[in-house]
Amino acid sequence: MPVKAVTKNTSYVLLTIAILVGSTYSASAAESAKGWDLLPEILKRIVPPSFPDRDFNVTDYGAEGDGITDCNPAIQKAISACTKAGGGRVIVPTGVFLSNGPIHLDNNVNLHVTKNATIMFGTHFEDYLPHVRVRWEGTECYNYSPLVYAYKKTNIAITGSGKLNGQAESSWGLWPLKLKPRTTTNEELRKLNHDNVAVEDIRIYGKPTMIEPFECTNVLIEGVTLNDYPFWCVHPTFCTNVTVRKLKIVSHNSNNDGINPDSCTDVLIEDCYLDQSDDCLAIKAGRDNSAWRSGRPCQNIVIRNMPSNFDGVAIGSECSGGVRNVFVYDCDYEDGNILYCKSNLDRGGFIKDIYIKNLNVGKARILRLRNNYHGYRGGNFPTEFRNINIENVNIGEGSDETISVAGVEKALVYDVFLKNIVVDTVRPPVLHLRLVENIVLTNVSIAGKIQPSHPPLLPPLEKELEGTASIAPRHSGPWSNPSNWETGRDGARLDWTADDADRLPDARIDERILIGKSKVVKSGVRLTLDRDVEGEFEVRVYEQSTLIIPDGHTLKIKGPLIVDRTHSVARQLGGTVEIGRNLDIDAAIGGEYVITGGSLQVGKLSLNEGAFIVNDYRGNIESINVRGEYRTGDGEGNTVTKFVAHRDGVTPIQCQDLNLDAYTGEYLIVDISAYDAEKNGDLVLFIYRGNRNGEFDGGPENPNPQVTIVGGNADVVYDDARKQIKLANIRP
Incomplete structure (x- = not known):
C-alpha cells in the first residue's frame, strides 16, 4: 500500500493548524455574539430544504413491493429521473421493497417512504461495493457504502412515516468484530491514520452506517423509522444545514449509536425516539491525524425537545477536529447523563462552548469529563476542555460522582459553570474534581445540601504506571518454585523488565x-x-x-x-x-x-x-x-x-x-x-x-x-x- 511522504513532526504540524483554525473561528464569533445569544442566529440558518411539487413513484420504474423482487435498480432510476427533472419526491408506496445494495441520493431528491412502506436492505455484503468515501470511526477512508448515502449533494431528504430496515442482526451483526474477519483490523486502520496514508489508499471492509450524507448541504431526515442497522445509524459527515427530527430509531446490534453528527456545521436535532445499544446521541469531529488534516470542527449543534427515552448527550471520543457551540435545552427524560465528554491524551482538538439548560431527568450524572478514554498512545496531544455551562436542571436520583471532572497536567479543564441545579438523592461520592481551573457552582443543591460555589479539588494523581502488573515463569517446571518467577509490567508498547520475583504469584501485587x-x-x-x-x-x-x-x-x-x-x-x-x-x-x-x-x-x-x-x-x-x-x-x-x-x-x-x-x-x-x-x-x-x-x-x-x-x-x-x-x- 503506497504511503505519501510526510515531513518530520507531521502530527504536531497538523494539530497546530487545526487549533489555529479553531482559534480564528472563536475570535470572529466572539465579536458578534456569545453563549445563548448565538442560538437565534444559528437557528435562522438551519432551514430544511424544499422540493418541487413533483412525485416519482418507484413502482413506475419497475419496483414491486413483494419483499422478494430486488427494487434497488428501480429506486435508483426514480432518483435519477427526479434529479434530471429538477427535483421532487421519490415515493415508496405501501409494500415491502427489497433493496439489494445501497440507495444513493442525488441533488434535489426527497426519498419519501410512506406510512405502510418498508425498504428492506439485502444481506449480501458484496452488494454494498464498490467502496465509497466515508469517515469510519473518525478515520476518512473507503468502505462498504452506507445503506443510504450521498456524496457532495445539495438539497436531499429522507422523509415519511415508513420504515427502513437494515436486516443487520442476521448478517453484519454476526461478525465477531467491527471489521470483516480476515481483512484490515482496527489496529491496522489506526496505524494508517497515524502514518498519514492518503485517504484514497485506505480501503477497509467495516460494518457500514445506516444513513451517511457526506459533504452535503441542506439535509433533512424526518419522520421515518430506522430498524436493525449494522453500525452507527444517522451519521451526517462534513455537512452544513442539517435537520434531524421525529425519527424512531430501534436497533440493538453492537456499536449501534443513534445520531452522530460528525464535523458538521449548523445542525438541529429534535423530537427523536432513540432505542439503541450504544451512544444515544454522540457529537464527533474525527480521529487523530486524519481529522487534524481537515481541521473541520463540529459546531453550532442544537438539540431540543427530546423524549423520555433519551439518555443525554455524549461528545467524542472522536473529537480531533474540535467541537464547539453545542446547545441542549427543553428535554425531559428518564435516565442517562446530562453531558458526557470523552477523549484521550493523544486525540487533540477541543470541546468547548457547551450550553445546556431546562432539563428534567429521573436519574443521571450532571457532568462527566474524561481525558483518558480508549486509544491512549503517548500523551502527546490532550484535548482542550473549556467553557461548559449547565443550568436549570432537576434530577431525581444522581449517580455516584454526580459531578466528575478530571483534567490532566498538560491540559487542565477550564471554566465550568453549573447553576440552579437540584438533585434530590445521590450515592456518594458526590464530587470528583481534579485539575480544574475556575469551576463555579451557583445554587447547586445535591441531596438537600447546597454545594460550595468553589468546591474543593482532589490533588493531582501520581504519574500512572503504564501496563499491567504481571508475573511470569522463566522456565518449565512446577508452580511452587519461587526462584522461577520474574515480574514486570505487561503492555503493547512496554519492554519486559524481568525483575527477580523470588516469590510466588501474589494477588495483592500481581494482576x-x-x-x-x-x-x-x-x-x-x-x-x-x-x-x-x-x-x-x-x-x-x-x-x-x-x-x-x-x-x-x-x-x-x-x-x-x-x-x-x-x-x-x-x-x-x-x-x-x-x-x-x-x-x-x-x-x-x-x-x-x-x-x-x-x-x-x-x-x-x-x-x-x-x-x-x-x-x-x-x-x-x-x-x-x-x-x-x-x-x-x-x-x-x-x-x-x-x-x-x-x-x-x-x-x-x-x-x-x-x-x-x-x-x-x-x-x-x-x-x-x-x-x-x-x-x-x-x-x-x-x-x-x-x-x-x-x-x-x-x-x-x-x-x-x-x-x-x-x-x-x-x-x-x-x-x-x-x-x-x-x-x-x-x-x-
Whole structure:
C-alpha cells in the first residue's frame, strides 16, 4: 500500500493548524455574539430544504413491493429521473421493497417512504461495493457504502412515516468484530491514520452506517423509522444545514449509536425516539491525524425537545477536529447523563462552548469529563476542555460522582459553570474534581445540601504506571518454585523488565500471570500446578506453552483465563478449576483447552478461535458448568468443540445460553468409538438453561453442517424443548 511522504513532526504540524483554525473561528464569533445569544442566529440558518411539487413513484420504474423482487435498480432510476427533472419526491408506496445494495441520493431528491412502506436492505455484503468515501470511526477512508448515502449533494431528504430496515442482526451483526474477519483490523486502520496514508489508499471492509450524507448541504431526515442497522445509524459527515427530527430509531446490534453528527456545521436535532445499544446521541469531529488534516470542527449543534427515552448527550471520543457551540435545552427524560465528554491524551482538538439548560431527568450524572478514554498512545496531544455551562436542571436520583471532572497536567479543564441545579438523592461520592481551573457552582443543591460555589479539588494523581502488573515463569517446571518467577509490567508498547520475583504469584501485587509470552521467554514453557492457587488474577497461556492442572489441586481465580496465540494449551487432568469471569480460547493454530478429569466452572466460555475438548474417555470428568453463555466464533477463525465419549457416555457441557451463531465456521467432532449406544441410547452433549442460537455450521457464507462423527454414524438433534443437543440414531 503506497504511503505519501510526510515531513518530520507531521502530527504536531497538523494539530497546530487545526487549533489555529479553531482559534480564528472563536475570535470572529466572539465579536458578534456569545453563549445563548448565538442560538437565534444559528437557528435562522438551519432551514430544511424544499422540493418541487413533483412525485416519482418507484413502482413506475419497475419496483414491486413483494419483499422478494430486488427494487434497488428501480429506486435508483426514480432518483435519477427526479434529479434530471429538477427535483421532487421519490415515493415508496405501501409494500415491502427489497433493496439489494445501497440507495444513493442525488441533488434535489426527497426519498419519501410512506406510512405502510418498508425498504428492506439485502444481506449480501458484496452488494454494498464498490467502496465509497466515508469517515469510519473518525478515520476518512473507503468502505462498504452506507445503506443510504450521498456524496457532495445539495438539497436531499429522507422523509415519511415508513420504515427502513437494515436486516443487520442476521448478517453484519454476526461478525465477531467491527471489521470483516480476515481483512484490515482496527489496529491496522489506526496505524494508517497515524502514518498519514492518503485517504484514497485506505480501503477497509467495516460494518457500514445506516444513513451517511457526506459533504452535503441542506439535509433533512424526518419522520421515518430506522430498524436493525449494522453500525452507527444517522451519521451526517462534513455537512452544513442539517435537520434531524421525529425519527424512531430501534436497533440493538453492537456499536449501534443513534445520531452522530460528525464535523458538521449548523445542525438541529429534535423530537427523536432513540432505542439503541450504544451512544444515544454522540457529537464527533474525527480521529487523530486524519481529522487534524481537515481541521473541520463540529459546531453550532442544537438539540431540543427530546423524549423520555433519551439518555443525554455524549461528545467524542472522536473529537480531533474540535467541537464547539453545542446547545441542549427543553428535554425531559428518564435516565442517562446530562453531558458526557470523552477523549484521550493523544486525540487533540477541543470541546468547548457547551450550553445546556431546562432539563428534567429521573436519574443521571450532571457532568462527566474524561481525558483518558480508549486509544491512549503517548500523551502527546490532550484535548482542550473549556467553557461548559449547565443550568436549570432537576434530577431525581444522581449517580455516584454526580459531578466528575478530571483534567490532566498538560491540559487542565477550564471554566465550568453549573447553576440552579437540584438533585434530590445521590450515592456518594458526590464530587470528583481534579485539575480544574475556575469551576463555579451557583445554587447547586445535591441531596438537600447546597454545594460550595468553589468546591474543593482532589490533588493531582501520581504519574500512572503504564501496563499491567504481571508475573511470569522463566522456565518449565512446577508452580511452587519461587526462584522461577520474574515480574514486570505487561503492555503493547512496554519492554519486559524481568525483575527477580523470588516469590510466588501474589494477588495483592500481581494482576496478571503470563505463561510463555514471547517477550518474556524466547521459547514456550510448561507450567504444572503443584499446589492449590486462589487469587484475583487473570492467567494467560501464550504461544508454545502449556498450563497443566493435575488431579488433586484447585485453581480458583477471578479471571479471565485466556489461552492465546499459537500452540498454547491449558490441560486439566483433574482437580477443580473455578474461573469467576471468562475462559477465552483465542488461539487460531493449535490452541486448546483440554479437560480429561475433574470439574470446571466458569462465568462464560468464549471459544473465539481454537478448540475446547471434552476428552472423557476414562469417565473421570465430574462436571462442566458455564454460568453464562457458551459462545463460539467471537474471533476471526474457525472453532472446534470436541467430545470423546467413554463406554457409558460423556459429561455434557451445561450452560445458560448456547450461542452458535458466529460468522466464522463452528465445527463439532464427537468420538463415539467406545460408546455403547445399544445400552445407553442417545448421547447428550449440551444442556442449556436459557436459549440456543444457531447450529454447528460454516457460518452465513457456508451454512452447511460442520459435524464429524468418529467411530460410527449418528444424527445431531437440536432439541430446544428439552434444551439439549444430542446424538440420536447412533449406528455403526
